[in-house]
Amino acid sequence: MSWLYSLVDGLTEVEIESVQNLRLIGKEAELLECYIAFSKNGEEPEITFLKNKLKISDTHVYKIQSVLVDKLLLHFAPMGKLDLLEWLRQKELYPLLKYEIKSQLKKKNSTEYYLETFRLLIDLPYKYYDEKLVTEAGKHYLKTLHPCKEADKKYVQFHLLFANCNRFAASKNPALFFGYAENDLLKMESDLLQDKYYLALYYLYRTLCNYYKYYKKEASLSLHYLQKASLLEEHIAPFFTTNIKQFLRLLYADALLGFSKVEEAFTLYTELFKEGIQESMYGYYYHCEQYAITAILLNKYKLAQKFISARFDSCIEKKNDIYATRGVLAYAKLYLSCGEVEKAHKYIQLGLSINEKSFYLPFEIQLRVLENCYFILLGDYTFAKQLSTRNLKYVRNQKNEALKLSYLNLFKLLTTIAQQAEQNKDISQALQSELDPLLSNLKIVFGKCLEKTIDSCASKK
Numbered sequence: 001m002s003w004l005y006s007l008v009d010g011l012t013e014v015e016i017e018s019v020q021n022l023r024l025i026g027k028e029a030e031l032l033e034c035y036i037a038f039s040k041n042g043e044e045p046e047i048t049f050l051k052n053k054l055k056i057s058d059t060h061v062y063k064i065q066s067v068l069v070d071k072l073l074l075h076f077a078p079m080g081k082l083d084l085l086e087w088l089r090q091k092e093l094y095p096l097l098k099y100e101i102k103s104q105l106k107k108k109n110s111t112e113y114y115l116e117t118f119r120l121l122i123d124l125p126y127k128y129y130d131e132k133l134v135t136e137a138g139k140h141y142l143k144t145l146h147p148c149k150e151a152d153k154k155y156v157q158f159h160l161l162f163a164n165c166n167r168f169a170a171s172k173n174p175a176l177f178f179g180y181a182e183n184d185l186l187k188m189e190s191d192l193l194q195d196k197y198y199l200a201l202y203y204l205y206r207t208l209c210n211y212y213k214y215y216k217k218e219a220s221l222s223l224h225y226l227q228k229a230s231l232l233e234e235h236i237a238p239f240f241t242t243n244i245k246q247f248l249r250l251l252y253a254d255a256l257l258g259f260s261k262v263e264e265a266f267t268l269y270t271e272l273f274k275e276g277i278q279e280s281m282y283g284y285y286y287h288c289e290q291y292a293i294t295a296i297l298l299n300k301y302k303l304a305q306k307f308i309s310a311r312f313d314s315c316i317e318k319k320n321d322i323y324a325t326r327g328v329l330a331y332a333k334l335y336l337s338c339g340e341v342e343k344a345h346k347y348i349q350l351g352l353s354i355n356e357k358s359f360y361l362p363f364e365i366q367l368r369v370l371e372n373c374y375f376i377l378l379g380d381y382t383f384a385k386q387l388s389t390r391n392l393k394y395v396r397n398q399k400n401e402a403l404k405l406s407y408l409n410l411f412k413l414l415t416t417i418a419q420q421a422e423q424n425k426d427i428s429q430a431l432q433s434e435l436d437p438l439l440s441n442l443k444i445v446f447g448k449c450l451e452k453t454i455d456s457c458a459s460k461k
Helices: 003-007 013-019 027-042 047-054 058-076 080-092 093-104 110-124 131-143 150-168 174-178 182-195 197-216 220-229 231-239 243-258 263-277 284-297 303-316 321-337 342-356 359-379 382-397 403-422 430-447 448-460
Strands: none
Touching: 003 027, 003 058, 003 093, 013 027, 013 058, 027 047, 027 058, 027 243, 047 058, 047 110, 047 243, 058 080, 080 093, 080 110, 093 110, 093 131, 110 131, 110 150, 131 150, 131 342, 150 182, 150 197, 174 197, 174 342, 182 197, 197 220, 197 231, 197 243, 220 243, 231 263, 243 263, 243 284, 263 284, 284 303, 303 321, 321 342, 321 448, 342 359, 359 382, 359 403, 359 430, 359 448, 382 403, 403 448, 430 448
């Protein structure tokens, strides 16, 4: 896929209108219109088609593509550099973002630029994470510091540690790939405390929080280290542009939900959203969806509907990529959980359509689960079985081991549930014993969808 097509394909309707008013010369406007027209049908024009339509050589097509990319980037991020990187991140144009960073790393830039570049690269999705590039950006940052203190080196080291802990959690053998045992991490804490390297300590505590969440499955210790990270607020606040206190409280609410402390999570989320959270807050829309899930789990369906509408309707209307998909997921989970299956189906179909353009694997699998639930709730067990079989094959072909572990079993169980419902059989005790832990783990993702689906089969007996 060319960068020009990736760029055009990610634009909202309002943004497309704005670029159509750009002053372009020669064949530029014609080529851009071709890309806009093709993007509406979800396909990229072939070079052969373009050179024949515009009556130019393929070399000329490539040259105009490059010029248009530069003009579009200047149009949407006229300040360049950090503004450009942030725009590319928001649009999830990660290959282009990485190319831009590689180009800038060859030039002289400010300390701020290298630091923000390092932080941005370290937060890229698993698929696009480039360890070599992250390390290079970190080295450039440290070189610009005069003097470069040990605390600065420790910060880079422990931010990388935190990123690796998260990345390797999705691997087949996380402990082996991560390479650090519990005692190693605890020893690091005492060393950092002694030297008062607070920013490095913050990332160590975030690492320990996720280590106990993903590797050890110990809720109390995970929450304990997140609390310890919060106690560093006054020491680390100057290093962040966001409200770090509020951010850590959001993380704590998310951790409470992750460990099935639903009422506590709901109470904290309610307090935070009443205080007011800026849309610029890191992970804002993720936390909006999580709050909606807590409301659904507590049967607060009207509150959830009102909250989802207020936060996501504009994103959905604009089909604003990942934010819109998160919104339609929230709606679909709400309506399946409260039994309004046709409303849910409308949002499932919309979500599949939006995610096809701005593809994100976890959303794709969630949408497939919701679609499966819809057909079981509808009573179309034959098609539900076919879907489950198709989805099993899809999940098996993925490389993300963490997703495989959860969803392979889920789709197998959905197949069995549909089959037993079709044969008018009760869910066996053996099947129920397999379902219970899976439902417990996935309710924080799907609300009451899975529970509702299973209950609907039982009620038809």
